[in-house]
Structure formats: structure tokens, C-alpha cells
Amino acid sequence: MNYIKENLEKIRADISNKVALVAVSKTKPIRDLQVAYEAGQRVFGENKIQEMVTKYEALPKDIEWHMIGHLQRNKVKYMAHFVDLIHGVDSLKTLKEINKQAHKHNRVINCLLQVRIAKEETKFGLTNDEVANILNSDDLKSFTNVKITGLMGMATFTKNEDILNEEFSELKTLYNHHKKQHPNFTILSMGMSGDYKVGIKNGSTMIRVGSSIFGARNYIA
Ligand SMILES: *Cc1c(COP(=O)(O)O)cnc(C)c1O
Numbered sequence: 001m002n003y004i005k006e007n008l009e010k011i012r013a014d015i016s017n018k019v020a021l022v023a024v025s026k027t028k029p030i031r032d033l034q035v036a037y038e039a040g041q042r043v044f045g046e047n048k049i050q051e052m053v054t055k056y057e058a059l060p061k062d063i064e065w066h067m068i069g070h071l072q073r074n075k076v077k078y079m080a081h082f083v084d085l086i087h088g089v090d091s092l093k094t095l096k097e098i099n100k101q102a103h104k105h106n107r108v109i110n111c112l113l114q115v116r117i118a119k120e121e122t123k124f125g126l127t128n129d130e131v132a133n134i135l136n137s138d139d140l141k142s143f144t145n146v147k148i149t150g151l152m153g154m155a156t157f158t159k160n161e162d163i164l165n166e167e168f169s170e171l172k173t174l175y176n177h178h179k180k181q182h183p184n185f186t187i188l189s190m191g192m193s194g195d196y197k198v199g200i201k202n203g204s205t206m207i208r209v210g211s212s213i214f215g216a217r218n219y220i221a
Contacts (some may be wrong), residue, residue: 004032005039007213011196015207019200022066024192024210026051027217030058036213037063045087045208049075056082068152068208070124073097080104086111087152087189087208090126092139095146102145110149112189115174117153117167125153128174135178150187150205151175155195164195168202175203 011021022045025033033044033055042062046052047069056065056079064084071086071094080101089095089111102109113134116125126134134140135148151174155167168190179185191199193212200207211217 001032001035004035004214008036008039008041011209011212014197015200019204020187020206022068022189022206022208023213024068024208025055025214026069026210028214030055032214033059043084045210049079052083053078066208077101077104080107080109083109085149085187088112088114088124089148090114090124092134092137095134095140095143095148099143099146108145108147110147112150112152112187113148115151115153115171117171118156119163119167120156131174131178135182147184148182150185150189151178152189154192155190155199157194159194161198164198165202168195168199168204172203 015021020043022043023036023041024045026047037060043064043066045066045068046055049067049072052065052067065082066085066087067079067083068087070088073094076097086098086109090113095111098109098111113131114125115131116127151171153171155164158164171190172188175185175188187206188204189206189208190204191207193209196207196209
């Protein structure tokens with residue numbers, strides 16, 4: 001499994017150390033994560049809460065765990081004691097549940113709002129207006145155990161750089177706009193295996209890379 005270490009080194013050499021690399025390990029066995037850990041990787045992303053809990057329990061405790069998938073509210077409680085960043089928040093209802101579960105553990109959980117930037121119909125995420133409504137809501141002010149630290153988006157699945165540039169730059173503009181009023185905004189999560197270079201060119205501070213590190217997944221996750 002030397003390829004995991006080699007892939008990590010290649011990507012790290014490609015990106016500035018100002019860009020955080022989340023190793024997306026969904027569907028991959030624990031031994032693959034161990035290899036990445038031994039190669040120095042400390043931030044992992046998963047998209048199923050149960051799978052993340054199993055891996056959290058099996059692996060060293062200095063790993064930072066990111067939930068990057070669509071959230072099932074009734075499962076937030078299983079990760080509230082350890083999750084470091086939730087990328088895919090797309091409603092006040094979900095924030096309320098995260099706040100409630102974080103409160104039980106006396107923690108503040110960092111969250112990103114997921115914005116719909118792809119023109120494809122299938123992607124999750126908020127419109128620009130919905131982002132503004134959440135950030136300006138009184139409810140949010142009452143949630144003392146969540147902190148919104150930025151935005152996340154997934155571009156259209158394409159190699160067309162014009163489309164990627166357009167979608168990522170729109171998200172960067174939205175991020176800059178809200179950052180003025182929200183000093184907690186420090187993270188712009190955009191870019192995956194196929195498009196992280198374009199993401200970084202457009203101002204990404206955090207990329208989520210799976211298959212370029214661990215190889216193709218065996219099934220769609
Ligand atoms: C699976 C996934 C990734 C990583 O995808 P790759 O193309 O394998 O790099 C990144 N972000 C999200 C939200 C994902 O679900």
C-alpha cells in the first residue's frame with residue numbers, strides 16, 4: 001500500500017501548506033487509513049456517521065475527523081463527542097440538533113454551510129439567499145455550541161475548467177462577502193480529486209481528496 005504514501009506526498013508537493021488536505025477515506029478499510037496516518041496524515045473525512053465512529057474508535061486519538069456527507073439528524077449524537085468539522089450543514093434544523101448534541105458534551109462544534117454551486121440538479125446545498133438567512137438568523141445567535149467557520153461547495157462533475165472556474169469563483173465571492181461580517185470565517189472547503197487545483201486557484205483553503213490518495217472506490221458512496 002505504498003501508493004497511499006506516494007499519492008499523499010505528490011498532492012502535498014502540489015499544494016501550498018496554507019491549504020488543508022482532508023483525506024477522504026469513505027468506504028476504505030482501516031488499514032488504508034493507518035498507512036496514511038503513518039505517512040503523517042492527521043485529517044480524515046468520512047460521509048457516513050456510523051463508519052466514521054468505527055474508524056474513530058479504532059485509530060489514534062490525534063486524528064481530526066471531518067464529516068463531509070449529507071447529515072442524518074438522528075445520527076448527529078453518535079459523533080458529537082469527537083467530530084472536528086462538519087462540512088455539509090444545509091439547514092437551521094440541522095444546526096439546532098448539532099448545537100443540542102454538542103452542548104451535552106460541553107463542546108463547540110465547527111460547521112461549514114454547504115452551498116449549491118453546481119448547475120446540476122442533484123447536488124445538495126443552500127442558495128446564496130438561504131446562506132444569508134441562516135447567518136443572520138436570531139436562532140443562530142442562540143446556538144452557543146456551534147460555530148460556523150466557513151463555506152463548502154461541490155462543483156459540477158466535469159473536466160471543463162471554464163465551468164469549474166465559474167462555480168468556484170462564485171463561491172469564493174460569497175465567502176468573501178460573509179467573511180466581512182463573520183470573523184469566524186476562516187475555511188473555504190472546495191476541491192476534490194478531479195478539481196482541487198482549480199479550487200485552490202480560486203481561493204480554496206481546504207480540499208477534500210479521496211480517490212487520488214486511496215484509489216478508486218469499489219462502490220458509489
Ligand atoms: C467523496 C467525496 C469527496 C472526495 O471525492 P474524490 O473525487 O474521491 O476525491 C469530496 N467531497 C465530498 C463531499 C465527497 O462526498
